[in-house]
Amino acid sequence: MRRVLAVIAMLWLGLSAALAQEAQLADPTLEQRARDLSREIRCVVCQSQSVADSDADIARELRVLIREQIAAGKSDQDIRDYLVARYGDFVLFDPPFKASTYVLWIGPFAVLVCAAIGVVIFFRRRAQEPARVRELNPDEQNRVARLLRDKADGTEGGA
């Protein structure tokens, strides 16, 4: 456990060092905003990393751009809009809820609801099942009688 923590700490330090190499904003609150924003922008090359985590050229470029725009007094939303206009909703790790992303947001829940309905139907049916036990027809009754008689005689099966 200790070793795991040590490794995590080292990785964390390494990451901070990577970020620290770039020119930072003098104001720590602005710098924090830049870092928070970098974390919610997706790197367009290495698609499952955020711009903050990625070492790709374009990610570095976007981090610099975010800092510049924050320094220029732009709001976080302005910067998001700026990037979305160029790269589409895809750059946001938290895409907006709108017509083109409904499937993305609702899809998993729709699947869950369908599955739940299926399970409910299945169990309902099974609960009703015993009420529908069928009477044996004369043929079957004869077979049962024969089997019971054979068993009473102590002989096995016998057709």
Added chain:
Amino acid sequence: MRRLVFLLPILIVAVLVAAFWRGLDPNRDPSALPSALVGKPAPAIDLPGLAAGAPRLDLAAFKGKLVAVNFFASWCLPCRAEHAFLKQLNAEFGVPVIGIAWKDKPDASRAFLAELGDPYAATGADESGRTGIDFGITGVPETFLVDGNGIVRYRLAGPVTPEGLRNVLAPAIAEAKR
């Protein structure tokens, strides 16, 4: 109604088959992104000219003509591979190509063009890479078709290949010229 319930599994399987079929398509690139710019006005280009003594590169100067805007860099290997086909884009389809050296030292870009030949109608140096970001590029090479009204009609992420030229760019050019 009962019969419909029996059809349901078949329907579900059909949907899954369609999804897997699409997923297994060897021509599909799962990392390809739709361009946010297609159908919208191209971002302004105003860059220092790349060639010695060249005027500033301004996209507005090409208004009224279908042009291809090609981002390249001397450090980019696929750019070297696509270079010959850029000439073809101009010679065969009559589309002038504007070259933008993206995040490259102008000296290096000039040497690159001196070595391989210059297929471009005009060139600009985007040393900061900001014009590339305005176009929403994810790397080099990327090529955009910009029509006479300054609207982006097509984006090709990755190198121009003979097949791409024939199967993808040619139809896109025909479409954009209409």
